Amino acid sequence: MTRVDRVEGPDGLVTYLIRVDEPPAQRLDRYLAEKLSLSRSRAASLIEAGHVRIADQVPKKSYVPEVGDTILAEVPAAEPTVAAAEDIPVEIVFEDEGFLVVDKPAGMVVHPAPGHPRGTLVNALLHRTGRLSPIGGARRPGIVHRLDKDTSGLVIVAKQEAAHRRLADALARRAIDRRYLAACWGHLSDDHLRVEAGLGRHRRDRKRMAVRPGARPAVTEIERLERWKAADFLRVRLLTGRTHQIRVHLRHIGHPVVGDRQYAAGWERGLEGRWPQELARRVTRQFLHAAELRFAHPMTGEPLEFSAALPEGLAAAVEWARRTS
Numbered sequence: 001m002t003r004v005d006r007v008e009g010p011d012g013l014v015t016y017l018i019r020v021d022e023p024p025a026q027r028l029d030r031y032l033a034e035k036l037s038l039s040r041s042r043a044a045s046l047i048e049a050g051h052v053r054i055a056d057q058v059p060k061k062s063y064v065p066e067v068g069d070t071i072l073a074e075v076p077a078a079e080p081t082v083a084a085a086e087d088i089p090v091e092i093v094f095e096d097e098g099f100l101v102v103d104k105p106a107g108m109v110v111h112p113a114p115g116h117p118r119g120t121l122v123n124a125l126l127h128r129t130g131r132l133s134p135i136g137g138a139r140r141p142g143i144v145h146r147l148d149k150d151t152s153g154l155v156i157v158a159k160q161e162a163a164h165r166r167l168a169d170a171l172a173r174r175a176i177d178r179r180y181l182a183a184c185w186g187h188l189s190d191d192h193l194r195v196e197a198g199l200g201r202h203r204r205d206r207k208r209m210a211v212r213p214g215a216r217p218a219v220t221e222i223e224r225l226e227r228w229k230a231a232d233f234l235r236v237r238l239l240t241g242r243t244h245q246i247r248v249h250l251r252h253i254g255h256p257v258v259g260d261r262q263y264a265a266g267w268e269r270g271l272e273g274r275w276p277q278e279l280a281r282r283v284t285r286q287f288l289h290a291a292e293l294r295f296a297h298p299m300t301g302e303p304l305e306f307s308a309a310l311p312e313g314l315a316a317a318v319e320w321a322r323r324t325s
Contacts (some may be wrong), residue, residue, distance in 0.1 A: 004035055018071040028052070029061040032073060046075065050206035058206050083112050083139050088124035093306050098163030098299055099144075099156060100125065103308045106152040106285050111140040116149075125157055132157065133164035145171060145178075145241055153180070153290025154308050166298035171241065177294035180236040180246060181225075181310060183287040183317075184255040185267050185276070188232055193222040195249040199242040208262060209244040211252045218242040220249045228325040230268075230276045231258055233318065235291075246288060259283040275324065282317045289314060 005017040016036060024031045032043040032052065046052055047061045051074040054065070065071065094101040102121065109116040112123065122141060125132060132142030135158070144156040144167045156176070158164030170176050200215030202208040219239035226233035232255070236246050247263050250256050256264030258279060268276035293306045310318065 014075045016071075016073045016075065018073065020065045020067055020069040020071065023067055024065045026064065027061065028059055028063045028065055028071075031065055032071070036073065036075065038075075046073065048206055051075070058204055083120070083122045083126060083141065084118070085126035085130075086118060086123040087127050088119065090121065090124040090128065092128070093154065093308065094304075095129075098160045099142075099158045099167065100129070101293065101306050102155050102157060104147055104152060104155050104290075106150050106311065109149050110146045110155065111136075111143050113139070121155065121157070129159055132159055133161045135161055135164045135168070144168060145176075147290055148244065148247075148286075148288075150285045151180075151288045151290065152308075152311050152314075154178075154293045154306055155290070156293065156295075163298045167295075170295055170298065174239055175295060177292070178238045178241075178290065179292040180238070181289045181291045181314075182234045182236050182246060182250070183228075183231050183258040183279075183283070183321075184234060184250050185231055185258055185264065185271065186255045187227060188222065188224050188234075188253075188255060191224045193253070195220045195222065195253060197249060197252055199245060199248055209242070209248045211248065216240075216242060218245050218249065220246060222250075226322070226325075228279075228321040230271050230273070231279060231321065233321070247286065258287040260286040260288075278324075279317065279321060282313075282320060284313060287314055287317070 003019045007015045009015060018035055029040055029044040029047060032038060033040045044061045047059065050058050052059065053072045054069050091103040092100055093103050104121055109120045112120050134141055136143050142157040142159060142164065144158055144164065147153060147155055156167060158167055196219050197211040198215035199209050199218045200212040202210040217240060221237040221239065223235045224232050225235055238245060247257050247260055251263045256267055268280040289310055291308055295304055297304055
């Protein structure tokens with residue numbers, strides 16, 4: 001009989017270890033649903049989110065387990081269906097009846113999701129405003145666009161449905177100008193570059209994105225602001241808004257974001273001298289900051305511009321890099 005070991009961890013996370021000792025003759029999502037008493041859709045979503053591994057690889061949900069396989073499945077606690085208001089400090093750059101512009105700190109998730117049911121920007125804004133646009137559903141109310149957890153900077157969040165629809169339309173038409181400050185390892189081949197490379201989910205690691213033929217188009221414009229000893233300081237403009245776009249495009253051209261543990265872990269060790277390692281020590285998270293937004297007010301058409309200075313830690317790293325380059 002197939003053995004299933006169960007270990008409960010923090011925050012309600014349950015880890016299952018399944019040793020397959022009889023031919024299942026069914027797809028992995030069906031197999032997990034049966035063994036763990038889950039719905040098939042829940043099992044499939046766990047696989048697609050990278051919570052299931054076989055021999056340290058993330059399988060497809062259509063994979064048929066074989067005798068001898070050991071399946072590791074992590075099942076997060078059930079999430080609340082509605083985001084709760086929480087008293088969390090957040091910096092508001094602009095607010096009117098229709099929307100807000102917020103300077104999100106690094107380390108904060110934008111909206112509740114599996115593994116992050118609380119402590120998000122949405123939770124904080126619900127406490128401050130009492131309501132957000134219902135577009136996006138119960139867990140993502142008001143979200144016009146997102147930033148990665150470890151990216152800081154400007155985010156637009158809608159309070160009213162009409163403003164949300166117009167902002168979303170402007171984003172789709174590329175009428176919202178989004179510019180970031182970043183630092184990348186090594187030196188670009190030119191002061192101005194344009195990267196056009198489609199992005200999709202990584203074939204083996206569902207938590208990562210990758211440049212893939214036939215994937216959704218993605219376009220990034222890059223301008224070098226400063227050349228440091230073993231890194232460049234950049235202004236980056238998004239023409240599309242794919243998941244991890246700047247990080248993956250910079251990695252694709254051989255110059256990943258400084259401090260990016262997902263796409264550039266240990267990159268500094270391949271560069272000459274002690275300077276790269278010292279910069280890596282000073283940059284404690286990915287050096288990516290949403291610094292500028294330009295767009296027309298969704299209701300009045302008035303041109304709006306917002307900026308957010310680099311957070312203290314990144315600003316200090318810039319000053320050090322300038323002094324030592």
